[in-house]
Amino acid sequence: MSQILNFLQGHLFHNFGAQNSGLSPTLLPLKSCFPNRKRVRIFLLQVNSKLVNHIEQSLPDNKAEACDRDELYSFPHVQTLSKFPKEELFRKVVMVRFDSSILLLGKKEYQSPPASALSTIKYLHKAGAKVILVGSWSWDNNLRLSSAESAAEFLSSMLKLKVVPMKLVSRSTHSQMEYGENSDVLLLENLSEIKMELANCSKFAKELASGVDIFVNDAFSQSHKVLASTVGVACFCSACIAGFYFEEGLYQLKKITRTTNRPYVAIIGGRNLAGKAAALRFLASKCDALVFVGSMAFQIMHAMGVPVPVKLVELGALKEAVSIVESANSRNVPIVLPKDFWCMNDVFPEQLEIFSIDSMLDGWRPVDLGPLSLQKIIPLLSKCKKILCIGPLKFSSSRQEEVGVSKLAEVLNSLTQSTCDVTFVGKMEFGGLLRKSTSVSVDNFVKNTSVVWEFLKGKRLPGLMALDRHSLSGLSGATRECLLIVVPLKIQLDFWGRAVSEIQN
Missing domain, CATH: 3.40.50.1260 (Phosphoglycerate kinase, N-terminal domain)
Incomplete structure (x- = not known):
């Protein structure tokens, strides 16, 4: 959280110019910081009305509060892999945020993973893209996948491709990667226990996306969460698109509201x-x-x-x-x-x-x-x-x-x-x-109950809104990056408010 706030101070307000110098925020530090359950530090960003108005005017359709019921019919402008020019994928580094809830459960589930989830990765590989898989999975769901190596082996059998595990190290990792016969697809280590992932840390998201040309979000089940691998990385890639499985999830949401x-x-x-x-x-x-x-x-x-x-x-x-x-x-x-x-x-x-x-x-x-x-x-x-x-x-x-x-x-x-x-x-x-x-058939099922409930409540889905390039196209780079962080933070305002009250009580 501190990295995000520092990023806001150093970029967002500088980008507004000297005439908006009255937009400086006040940080209200409270006690403690995660992961200790007994002591929690929460930093709240207190912003004056000028900044709030600027954000709301810049993103008129992306307000985090519950939207009007009729707005549930209007979805953001999201580019999908099915409509993305295939020739533009050749030799590009493409990061795929895959949906581990449907790809890594194996024999514990009553069905094989949806073909669309597998076809996203296969399609990108066949198009000549350099594919990096990013995901988070719980070891409790499948003890066979307790390591990145075992997960890579499992995915290799599912995809019929050679998936090679890779440690998340320096920023230059992705741009210097060598792809050959022994590395059709790369799999980054499990993000489930990385605190910067859960906090949507801007610095971590930037390192995650370093060297990546195109971001493909195929983790529809995570679209109601604010994560560095689904929200933060979106502002550091030249193109952000929805994979085949994510697109199917959007279709199901539209189907429910019809x-x-x-x-x-x-x-x-x-x-x-x-x-x-x-x-x-x-x-x-x-x-x-x-x-x-x-x-x-x-x-x-x-x-x-x-x-x-x-x-x-x-x-x-x-x-x-x-x-x-x-x-x-x-x-x-x-x-x-x-x-x-x-x-x-x-x-x-x-x-x-x-x-x-x-x-x-x-x-x-x-x-x-x-x-x-x-x-x-x-x-x-x-x-x-x-x-x-x-x-x-x-x-x-x-x-x-x-x-x-x-x-x-x-x-x-x-x-x-x-x-x-x-x-x-x-x-x-x-x-x-x-x-x-x-x-x-699987077309009759939507497994992601939490996503559907949040959608029906009228909430904006952060993972979906991060793919909306239309409303951000007229903004400068630094402002766009900051807004993609500020808006998801506003989504959690009620949650943090309740947490502060409980801590103080």
Whole structure:
């Protein structure tokens, strides 16, 4: 963070000129600095109104705050690899930020990596580009990939190319690299534990991009985060484009917001209603019905005056739940809630019983939809032309066999074979459909739940906005670099504000 602030002081304000000398910031140092959890130092950039106005005027479409609902239909101007002149890739050093969440999970997943994620790298290599792969992966996901060497070996088998691991060293590394028979593609070391990567450090991003001609972002699952390898590097490369897999993710986002197919129903699972309220209000404004089948259903029941066991009520969610109900009522959008549940005994997990919400006994917790709930939901879905299924449908992480969820999955599977457009968001238990069904394809799935939730909230996605060259084309180099850092910082303003309050308390 300190590097970013120094960069701002040394470049942004110098670039504005002497007439704007009143734009100097004030740094407010607080206690401690990461990584120590007990002591956290947060530097806040306090800027006067002139600087804020300058930033907002320079980037009128890139405000980090929640945008107007209608703006969700307007996407930034992003150049894609599919439309980039292939001849301009020859002998260029191209850095690819790949999506490790789909490339490095191997046999732990129910499917092979999407062809588009592999084809981005293969396409660049075939076009004669010098390809450098950059990513971050968790060793917990696959112990076989505990080192860059093992990850390179795994990628070599997937890509049918020789992937060679390389240490991240000096700035001149990329420009001096030699490519030959033994190094078709280079893989930089794992960035997951590098603090400068997580802090979007400008100096680190500049070193990462040193010698790189073209940056290709193919890590769609990371587009809601502010990272040096997705946001910071964008201002140090002559061209920034979206890879094939990233482009598919953008298509899925646009597909979710389209409302031409009616009736359009959203099936909503999961928990944390308070954190997703803005997204749920948006869905209430666009969909023809909201079907709650996860833990958020209890918060909606609570807001509608239905008695709910205290243990199922989410603290601090009542106000937001009421606002969602009011938003739906304002458009006469029906809210469909479960009528009964399969419940598990807390003491004897093998015991399952069916309860309604008002007859649920102490010592039992809901784990799945009951038969009456399915009788209410399935006829509604059979009339739909478009369905968005977002979030896990289970009420808990129980390993017991979920009868209701399996039945609902079968119904949705049959609908994909008709004229109904079904989109599944999240890994969920629906992943098994790809093994069993011939009609459900990867095109029906969007794995990156967090990205979709942030998008539906109206938030700008930093990784996506960093690829927007159109709105930055008229700015000088130093100002463009600084704005690409300032805007993502503004995205996290609410988070830092809450963190400061917690630290001070």
